[in-house]
Amino acid sequence: xxxxxxxxxxxxxxxxxxxxxxxxxxxxxxxxxxxxxxxxxxxxxxxxxxxxxxxxxxxxxxxxxxxxxxxxxxxxxxxxxxxxxxxxxxxxxxxxxxxxxxxxxxxxxxxxxxxxxxxxxxxxxxxxxxxxxxxxxxxxxxxxxxxxxxxxxxxxxxxxxxxxxxxxxxxxxxxxxxxxxxxxxxxxxxxxxxxxxxxxxxxxxxxxxxxxxxxxxxxxxxxxxxxxxxxxxxxxxxxxxxxxxxxxxxxxxxxxxxxxxxxxxxxxxxxxxxxxxxxxxxxxxxxxxxxxxxxxxxxxxxxxxx
Numbered sequence: 001x002x003x004x005x006x007x008x009x010x011x012x013x014x015x016x017x018x019x020x021x022x023x024x025x026x027x028x029x030x031x032x033x034x035x036x037x038x039x040x041x042x043x044x045x046x047x048x049x050x051x052x053x054x055x056x057x058x059x060x061x062x063x064x065x066x067x068x069x070x071x072x073x074x075x076x077x078x079x080x081x082x083x084x085x086x087x088x089x090x091x092x093x094x095x096x097x098x099x100x101x102x103x104x105x106x107x108x109x110x111x112x113x114x115x116x117x118x119x120x121x122x123x124x125x126x127x128x129x130x131x132x133x134x135x136x137x138x139x140x141x142x143x144x145x146x147x148x149x150x151x152x153x154x155x156x157x158x159x160x161x162x163x164x165x166x167x168x169x170x171x172x173x174x175x176x177x178x179x180x181x182x183x184x185x186x187x188x189x190x191x192x193x194x195x196x197x198x199x200x201x202x203x204x205x206x207x208x209x210x211x212x213x214x215x216x217x218x219x220x221x222x223x224x225x226x227x228x229x230x231x232x233x234x235x236x237x238x239x240x241x242x243x244x245x246x247x248x249x250x251x252x253x254x255x256x257x258x259x260x261x262x263x264x265x266x267x268x269x270x271x272x273x274x275x276x277x278x279x280x281x282x283x284x285x286x287x288x289x290x291x292x293x294x295x296x297x298x299x300x301x302x303x304x305x306x
Contacts, residue, residue: 028142028211030158030295035261037156037297046155046264046299050137050148057139064136064145064203072128076111076121077248084114084121088192094118097253100275136203143209155298158209160222161271163201165286166293168279170194186279213295215239215257215266227289230270239268258300265300269293 031038037045042056054061074086082096091107094114099105108114115121135148147155170186170193188194210223220236234240234255245251257266271293273283283289 028209029214030156030211030297031214032257032259032266033214033216035259037264044153044156046262046297047152050146050151050153053146053153054137057142059139059142061137061139064138065133066199066203067133068129068131070129070131072126075125076114077123078118079122080118082118082121084108084111088196097275134203138203138205140206142211143205143207145203145205155296157297158211158213158222158295159205160209160225160292160294161227161289162208163204164281165227165289166271166273166280167197167200168281170197209295213237222292225291227287227291230272230290230292233268233292263299263301265296265298267294267296267298269296 027040029040036043039056044053044056072086074092076084076092078096080096081098082094084092084094087093087107089107091109092111092114093107095105096118104117111121136145137148138145143160144156144158146153147157168186170188172191172194173187173189208222212222213220215237218237220233225232225236237255239255239257244255244257246254246256253270255268257268259265269292270290272290273280273286273288274290
């Protein structure tokens with residue numbers, strides 16, 4: 001066994017990584033069949049002890065931990081698809097998947113500023129989140145991680161498109177004359193985005209998910225789907241019908257499989273870089289992408305259906 005341990009102190013986070021090794025399996029196949037979740041023919045389930053899950057995967061992994069201070073999440077939404085949320089800088093970030101307007105899609109100091117430009121929002125949500133320690137077990141060579149709650153499997157996440165192809169790196173601005181704009185990183189004065197990028201990157205697998213995913217006898221092979229295979233995946237899994245549409249106005253941006261047992265949700269998220277945003281790498285750097293950002297398996301509540 002190899003153990004690595006290092007601590008990264010952030011302004012509001014403590015980040016910890018440990019590594020453990022096991023023999024790497026040659027297969028990498030998740031299946032949802034007959035009211036069971038299987039990995040390479042071994043039954044796994046949400047809520048199972050993480051040690052049992054590790055034995056079922058039988059492959060090298062590492063552990064990423066970080067602590068979050070108490071916070072209040074705030075979000076707003078509009079009928080036309082616009083959304084806004086309070087970020088870690090205390091600013092309100094507005095975006096709308098139905099438009100491409102950099103003059104509107106940016107950070108604001110207050111919700112009133114946004115309302116003056118786009119009109120009154122339809123919904124507002126506020127939620128107090130207590131301080132907590134987040135723990136992720138990461139299988140770098142297999143392309144997935146698991147969020148762990150109370151030493152049990154809370155959520156399983158597969159990533160066919162690597163984090164760095166979807167999110168540009170943030171670096172602190174250094175003294176000296178202004179530098180030419182880079183398509184590799186963004187220089188900023190606030191260290192919050194720099195710290196968050198590092199934390200998010202560390203809990204992501206170092207390689208992409210290139211395995212298989214089967215639902216109800218239909219299989220999508222991510223070693224063949226690539227970065228522009230969203231429609232191929234939808235066809236392979238036969239999930240084009242309206243019953244798989246996400247709630248609200250984001251029907252083209254994901255597929256949701258609501259299983260009728262154990263409140264289990266298969267949340268398949270789409271990533272398309274046609275409308276390049278400030279925080280994403282340019283198409284010149286990463287190429288055209290219209291694929292599966294992530295496949296997430298987690299328990300839902302009735303509120304998630306709205």
